[in-house]
Amino acid sequence: MSSIKDVAKLAGVSISTVSRVLSGSPNVGNSTRQRVEQAIETIGYKPNLLAQGLRSKRGNLIGLVVPEIHHETFSRLIEYTEEEVRAQGYNLITGNTHGQPDSEDEFIQSLLRRHVDGIIFSRVSDRSRALRILQKDGIPAVIIDRFLENEDIPTIVTDNYGAGVTAAKHLVDLGHTQFALITGPQNIALCRERQKGFAEYLESQGFALPHRNIYEGDFKFETGVDAAKYFLNNAVEFTGLWAENDLMALGAMNTFIRAKKRIPSEISVMGMDDVRSATIVIPSLTTIAQPFSAMCSKAVDLLFRMIDGNSFKDNKIVLPSNLITRESTGRYVVP
C-alpha cells in the first residue's frame, strides 16, 4: 500500500499539503490541488484508516449490536445498516451478543479500542453497562427497534401501539367479534404497547378481550404452538387471532391446521414482521410489516448527525407500520 509520502513526492509537495487536499481544506492553491489529485489518482492512493483513526481519534467505523445475527429481523437490520453506513464511507462491525451483558460489554470494549465513531443498538439488554460506558466516553449511540425507558438515548421504533390498533381494526373490519392475542414477553415495553393498542381498539369498538384469551409467548415458533394448544384445550372462544410476531402466528396456525381447523374460515390469524415464511406457508400469513429499511436509514442518519456534533437527547422517533393482507385472515361468517 502506498502512503501519503509517495503522493507528496510525486506531486512535489509536502505531506501536509496532501493531507489538506484529502480533507478538502480550502487553504490549497488550485494548481497545487490539481497536481496532488493527479498524483493520488495515478498512484491509486487510499489513506490508511488505522493511521487516520489513530491520529484523528475517529475510526471511520460504526458498531452494530444485535442479539442474534441469523434471526431474520436482525439480519435485515444488519443488511440495511451496512449499506447506509458504507455509503458514507464507513465500515460496520456487527457483534452478536446473545443478549448477554458480558458479551455486549466485551464487544463494546473492542469497538472503543478501535475508536468507533458511533454505535447502533438493537435490543440492548436492560442490565447492560454498555450504554453508561459509552456516555462516559461520549460515543454517539442510537437504539433501534426497542425502547429503553430511563435512558436519554435517541431511539427509533415502530409504532407498536399503532400496530396493535391496525391488527385489531383489520379483524374487526372483517366482521370478527371474538378475539385472542398471543403476546411477547410482558417485561418488554414494546409488547405491552402492542397489546395496549390491540386491546384499546377492541374496547373502543365495544368488544372485550378476556384475560383467558391472551397467551404470553416468547416470540418463538414453539410458543405459538403452545398458545394454540392452550386455546384449543381450554375451548377459548374467538375467531380472530393476532400474534405479536410472525413466528408465533405461524406456530399457532400450524397447530390449528393440524387440529383440522380451517383458516381463515374458522379462525383468522395474523402476525407481525413479514418474515419470509409468511409468503411460503399455505394459507399465506396476513401480517404487519415494520419499516426496517426506513428505521435503519433514520438511525444511521441520526447517528451521523450526532457524530457531527448535534445533540438529540430525549429523542424518540416513531415510524408507522404497514398492514399486509394475505390469505390467513378472512371475513367472519356466522357458522
Place this chain on the structure above:
Amino acid sequence: MSSIKDVAKLAGVSISTVSRVLSGSPNVGNSTRQRVEQAIETIGYKPNLLAQGLRSKRGNLIGLVVPEIHHETFSRLIEYTEEEVRAQGYNLITGNTHGQPDSEDEFIQSLLRRHVDGIIFSRVSDRSRALRILQKDGIPAVIIDRFLENEDIPTIVTDNYGAGVTAAKHLVDLGHTQFALITGPQNIALCRERQKGFAEYLESQGFALPHRNIYEGDFKFETGVDAAKYFLNNAVEFTGLWAENDLMALGAMNTFIRAKKRIPSEISVMGMDDVRSATIVIPSLTTIAQPFSAMCSKAVDLLFRMIDGNSFKDNKIVLPSNLITRESTGRYVVP
C-alpha cells in the same frame, strides 16, 4: 481510554516492558511481570487496536464477503464466523456485495486500508479482481461454500456430489421409481455437482432421469413455483422430486398443494439447506443440511493457520452433508 504510558508509570517501568508483558515475551523478570500485570489490571488497560495495527501491520480484523447479508444461509455463515473470530480476539467486518465485483473490490479496499489479517469469501463473483489483489498483497483468504476452479485458494465446501447421492438414495429407498430435479444455475459448479450425484446414483440403480424431468431454477422460491408449473403443465411423470435448495423445493411444494396434489403420497419433495421455513410448512420439508457451523469453524481455523504463516495452496476441504427426514417424503405406493 488509558494508554500504555499510564501502565508503565504505575508499574514503574518503561513502556517497552509493558509491551513485552502484553505480547507474552519471555524476556521479562518475574517480579516485573507481576507488577505490570497488576497495573494493567487496576487501570483496566486494553491496548489501542489502531495503534497496534498501525505499528504491527496486523489489524486484528477478519473480513467476510457475502452477496446478501439477510439471506438465511449467509446470515448463519456470518453468525458462526463472527463467534469463531471473536473467540480469537479478532473482530469481523462483513461486507454485502450483491455479487457485484465493484462493490466487492471497494469493500476489499477498505479492509486492506485497515490491515485486515485475513478474508473469508462466500460466493466470490467469478469476475472479481479481489482475489488477485489479495494475492498480490499476501493477505490470507479462504473461500467457503463455493468452489472456484483455477484458483489456488483454500476452499471449504459441502460434499455437493454426496448430497445429490443422498437425495437420490433417500427417494429410491422409499420405493420411488420416477424422479424429477430442480437445479440451480448450471453455470455454478456446485449445482452441476449436486445434479451429477443425483443422476449418477439413480443411474447406478437402474433408473433414468430424462432431460424433461429436469428444470433449471435460480435458487429462489419463485423458480420452484415455475418448475412445478412446468412439470404439471407438461404432465412430466415422477413421484420423487429433489430441488437443489429449500426455497425452490418450498415453491414447488406450495404449487403442488395448490394444484391439489397430495404430498408425500402423490409426490415426495425434498430440498437442501434446512432453512427455517422447512419446519414451519405443512408438510414439513425433508431436506439435506449443510454443516455450516463446521464449515465456518474450519474456515476460520484454516485462515488463522495461514495468518500464522502456514501455506495451504491447492487445499480443498469437503465436509459431509446430513439428511433430515421430515413429512414431505414418504414411501411410494402403487396408485
Place this chain on the structure above:
DNA sequence: CTGAAAGCGCTAACAC
C-alpha cells in the same frame, strides 16, 4: 532483563 529511541501513516498546530 530492561530502557531509549525510531517510526508505522497520518493530522494539526505552528511558522513563514
Place this chain on the structure above:
DNA sequence: GTGTTAGCGCTTTCAG
C-alpha cells in the same frame, strides 16, 4: 498557501 514538526499509542531494534 505551503512546509516543518510534534505527536496519536504502539512495537521493535539496539544498547547496555
